[in-house]
Amino acid sequence: MKMKSSLFTVFMLICFILVGCLGGTENNTVSNTEENMTAEEFLTQNPESDMFMFYGIIHNTNVDWVDELTLTKGEQVGEIKEQVAEGNYDYANGTANKLPVGTIIYEAKERDDILIVEVNGEEKYYYALVEG
Secondary structure (H helix, E strand, C coil): CHHHHHHHHHHHHHHHHHHHHHHHHHHHCCCCCCCCCCHHHHHHHCCCCCEEEECCEEEECCCHHHHCCCCCEEEEEEECCEECCCCCCCCCCCEECCCCCCCEEEEECCEEEEEEEEECCEEEEEEECCCC
8 A cells, every 4th residue: 555655656746747847838938029020110110211121021221330331242132123102011022112113132242131232323232120
């Protein structure tokens, strides 16, 4: 009888430990629920900005530290396919608020988070707004 009681106690102890470990994972897990900014969120905060969406990410120009970089235009990765009117937040890849349709988008050889376009003979750097 004493043996059954000891086995039962050990079994219950193991169950409590397992339940404690498994039950605690809900509160201890780290979840990254941050999402990249939408066109509407960005333009609501920055209505005068010059931006476009590419790779599902908003890319913005006139970022001081980005404009100070010297970058090399790499391969063509796309082009602006649509220019939307102010107040329209229906953005997809290749949609811009100020760049004209047909503007070619190039990668920056030195950085993955910046794209380059050339407008009226001037290169502009567009920084990817990603949540980290």
